[in-house]
Amino acid sequence: MTRSAGGGAAPKGRSRRNFAGTRPVMDDVARLAGVSKQTVSRVLNDNPAVRAETRESVLEAMRSLGYRPSRSARSLASGRTRMLGVISFDAARYGPASTLTAINTAAQEAGYLVSSIALDTADRNTVVQAVDRLSAEGADGVIAIAPQRRVGRALAEAHLDIPLVVMDNALGDDTPMVTADSRGGARLATEHLLGLGHRTVRHIAGPTGWTSAERRATSWRETLEKAGAEVPEPLVGDWSADSGYELGRRLARDPDVTAVFASNDQMALGALRAFHEAGRRVPDDVSVVGYDDIPEAAHLLPPLTTIRTDFQEIGTRSLRLLLARIDGREETGADAGAVVSVIPAHLIVRRSTGPAPAQGLPGRS
Numbered sequence: 001m002t003r004s005a006g007g008g009a010a011p012k013g014r015s016r017r018n019f020a021g022t023r024p025v026m027d028d029v030a031r032l033a034g035v036s037k038q039t040v041s042r043v044l045n046d047n048p049a050v051r052a053e054t055r056e057s058v059l060e061a062m063r064s065l066g067y068r069p070s071r072s073a074r075s076l077a078s079g080r081t082r083m084l085g086v087i088s089f090d091a092a093r094y095g096p097a098s099t100l101t102a103i104n105t106a107a108q109e110a111g112y113l114v115s116s117i118a119l120d121t122a123d124r125n126t127v128v129q130a131v132d133r134l135s136a137e138g139a140d141g142v143i144a145i146a147p148q149r150r151v152g153r154a155l156a157e158a159h160l161d162i163p164l165v166v167m168d169n170a171l172g173d174d175t176p177m178v179t180a181d182s183r184g185g186a187r188l189a190t191e192h193l194l195g196l197g198h199r200t201v202r203h204i205a206g207p208t209g210w211t212s213a214e215r216r217a218t219s220w221r222e223t224l225e226k227a228g229a230e231v232p233e234p235l236v237g238d239w240s241a242d243s244g245y246e247l248g249r250r251l252a253r254d255p256d257v258t259a260v261f262a263s264n265d266q267m268a269l270g271a272l273r274a275f276h277e278a279g280r281r282v283p284d285d286v287s288v289v290g291y292d293d294i295p296e297a298a299h300l301l302p303p304l305t306t307i308r309t310d311f312q313e314i315g316t317r318s319l320r321l322l323l324a325r326i327d328g329r330e331e332t333g334a335d336a337g338a339v340v341s342v343i344p345a346h347l348i349v350r351r352s353t354g355p356a357p358a359q360g361l362p363g364r365s
Helices: 026-033 037-044 052-065 071-078 094-109 124-136 149-158 182-195 211-227 241-252 265-277 295-299 311-327
Strands: 002-004 083-089 113-119 142-145 164-167 177-180 202-205 259-262 287-289 306-308 340-343 346-348
Touching: 026 037, 026 052, 037 052, 083 094, 083 124, 094 113, 094 142, 094 311, 113 124, 124 142, 124 149, 142 311, 149 164, 149 211, 164 311, 177 182, 177 311, 182 211, 182 259, 182 287, 182 306, 182 346, 202 211, 202 241, 202 265, 241 259, 241 265, 259 265, 265 287, 265 295, 311 340
Parallel strands: 083 113, 083 142, 142 164, 164 177, 177 340, 202 259, 259 287
Antiparallel strands: 002 113, 306 346
């Protein structure tokens, strides 16, 4: 389990000592302000029922004593621990890892701590045990990074009694879900290649059971069908550059292949190497599009055309939805009334895509 501290910078200076020579506590503030400890708690919690002059008296006492409320004091005042739990699966993969980083960043900016648990298996009992552990640590709510369908099933079967937001998997109830627009991204990639004059687009798909891989493959197929293009069988990889390389070698042997859409950038990277070794020039002979826009994508040779996933927005959106869930309020703005929140995808055109070859390779008809 990994903890990540959140919150803004601590006030400068040190708390003054009270008459007993110890750091001031809430009782000291109450005594100096001439109010009850409960009133100090209400001020800490920004309770609107506190009169303005009473609030100012308490704040003045806090300033005079140099009192800085601890996280535990704020928790007692608000009934919130300001700690959130995150459950992740396949956390070493780029997508889940980037999502977790984004959630941590958004939580820190909002003043929350994050306690995360990475799970290797996905079944009801494992999920329940993980949530029980986070609840015991005081988590106000949980975000589940659930990239596979089996994870979604486990979460649905667990019937968790805690505010919950799920990434990438709809549970079939009113649990909010945040997801990148994999269907829209795959459509952009496929339309981009067709628009360059390629007769069809080959697809290196992600592994079976991953919701993002399935959505991208489905949208790729539908886009080809809508355009009246041939729909070849996809080649299924495992997200790794090694699998992209092996599948790219198969594609490189086919002279009819002029355009490839890989379901992530790592597999696209492997395919680029395979085409280079086979003497197939990118983009003169073959165009390649990846997915995610990893930091290295712009520095490949050639720089990779790809679909950008806004992981930071995914983290921010999921946190906002969870906090609304914790507070028992409806989300406003773009997510008002929405159970599913979809983060748009963006096509980033670089130098790995170009017009279809005017003349085919030897052996092409």
